[in-house]
Amino acid sequence: MSPLWRDEVRITFAAGEVRLRRMQRGLRPSCVAEATHAIDSTSDWRAALATLDLALAAGTWRGAGVRVVMSNRLARYAIVPWSDTLTRDAEHLAHARICLADAYGNTGPDWHVCSSDAAPGDARVACALPAALLTGLRAIFAVHRMPVLSVQPALIDAYNRCRHLLPAAACWFVNIEPSMLVAARLAPKGWHSVYSARISADWTTELLRLRMFAKLAAQNSDDARVYVDAPEHLRLGAAPDEAGIEWLETDDASAIESERRPSVRLTT
Numbered sequence: 001m002s003p004l005w006r007d008e009v010r011i012t013f014a015a016g017e018v019r020l021r022r023m024q025r026g027l028r029p030s031c032v033a034e035a036t037h038a039i040d041s042t043s044d045w046r047a048a049l050a051t052l053d054l055a056l057a058a059g060t061w062r063g064a065g066v067r068v069v070m071s072n073r074l075a076r077y078a079i080v081p082w083s084d085t086l087t088r089d090a091e092h093l094a095h096a097r098i099c100l101a102d103a104y105g106n107t108g109p110d111w112h113v114c115s116s117d118a119a120p121g122d123a124r125v126a127c128a129l130p131a132a133l134l135t136g137l138r139a140i141f142a143v144h145r146m147p148v149l150s151v152q153p154a155l156i157d158a159y160n161r162c163r164h165l166l167p168a169a170a171c172w173f174v175n176i177e178p179s180m181l182v183a184a185r186l187a188p189k190g191w192h193s194v195y196s197a198r199i200s201a202d203w204t205t206e207l208l209r210l211r212m213f214a215k216l217a218a219q220n221s222d223d224a225r226v227y228v229d230a231p232e233h234l235r236l237g238a239a240p241d242e243a244g245i246e247w248l249e250t251d252d253a254s255a256i257e258s259e260r261r262p263s264v265r266l267t268t
Contacts, residue, residue: 006025006063006064006065007022007023007024007025007032007063007064007065008022008023008025008064008065008066008067008149009021009022009023009061009064009065009066009067009146010022010023010067010068010069011052011066011067011068011069012068012069012071012154013045013048013068013069013070013071013074014071014177014178015071015073015177015178015179015180016038016039016040016041016178017036017037017038017039018036018037018039018048018051018052018055019034019035019036019037020033020034020035020036020037020055020061021033021034022034022060022061022064033060033061035055035060037051037052037054037055039051045074045130045133046136049133049136049137049140052137052140053140053143056140056144056146057144061144061146062144062145062146064146065146065147065148065149066141066146066147066148066149067149067150067151067152068137068148068150068151068152069152069153069154069157070129070133070151070152070153070154071154071177071180072153072154072155072175072177072180072182072196073177073179073180074129074130074133074153075127075128075129075153075154075155076100076103076104076107076111076127076128076129076196077103077125077126077127077153077155077182077194077196078096078099078100078102078103078125078126078127078194079099079123079124079125079126079191079192079193079194080092080095080096080099080115080123080124080125080126081099081123082118082120082121082122082123082124083095084120092115092124093113093114093115096113096114096115096124096126097113097126097128099126100113100126100128104128107128109131110130110131110132111128111129111130111131112128112129112130112131112134113126113127113128114126114127114128114129115127116156116264118190119189119190121189122189122190123190123191123192125156125191125194125264127153127156129151129153134151137151154175154177154182155175155182155184155194156264158173158175158229159173159175159184159264160263160264161229162227162229162248163263165227165248165249166186166227167225168188169188170185170186170187170188170192171185171186171225171226171227172184172185172186172213172217172225172226172227173186173227173229174210174213174226174227174228174229174230175229175230176199176228176229176230176231176234177231178201178231178234179198179199179200179201180196180197180198180199181196181197181198181199181206181210182194182195182196182197183195183197183213191264203234210226210228210245211244211245213226214226214244214245215244217244225244225246226244226245226246227246227248228245228246228247228248229248230247235247
């Protein structure tokens with residue numbers, strides 16, 4: 001079967017659960033199967049791997065390629081400034097590891113580090129994921145004979161889904177999961193900075209904080225708008241016209257009439 005026509009299974013490692021969604025390929029791709037499996041721990045990825053292995057034993061998911069999205073709880077992010085003294089891939093990765101270590105204190109061999117490509121002069125986005133988690137994932141997919149098409153952290157996956165809705169001007173892009181918020185400050189060219197924060201289960205309180213964040217951002221006319229990607233159930237208490245906040249509807253195909261922001265891919 002041609003890879004272009006192979007079904008794809010999207011697997012999301014979220015807080016306390018693993019979600020699977022099979023898309024049937026063709027002229028009109030459609031969802032043909034969905035499942036959510038709860039996990040006792042919200043941070044133990046070993047339990048998530050065991051749950052995934054059992055889930056894939058069902059015939060529902062066989063014969064498909066796999067795209068994996070990792071929760072931001074499992075990822076570490078950093079912005080890697082441009083350096084014209086670096087030319088080789090190994091040098092760029094070493095620079096990314098240094099930037100991650102500056103932010104988190106320790107990004108040793110237990111962490112798999114990857115970074116995006118960038119045009120000359122632009123910063124790169126770096127991410128670290130647990131190396132043993134990626135090794136375990138690939139072993140499971142090998143057993144079930146499912147080719148891995150991509151592995152992306154949630155922030156990068158969300159940005160690529162929403163980038164056609166973001167302006168070319170400077171702004172903030174916020175990706176929210178249950179218990180986790182990551183905010184990326186986007187410059188007119190590339191990314192400027194990334195901030196991560198654990199959040200409470202009380203979305204009313206977190207919405208107030210998000211409103212305050214939008215007000216603070218609005219004080220700087222260069223990045224006044226805050227664009228938020230959040231699950232629908234977390235937005236029930238939010239007004240559609242929150243001051244300074246733009247709620248992103250990713251099923252809306254309409255794009256902002258500006259230069260399209262480039263996609264970001266991290267090779268894992």
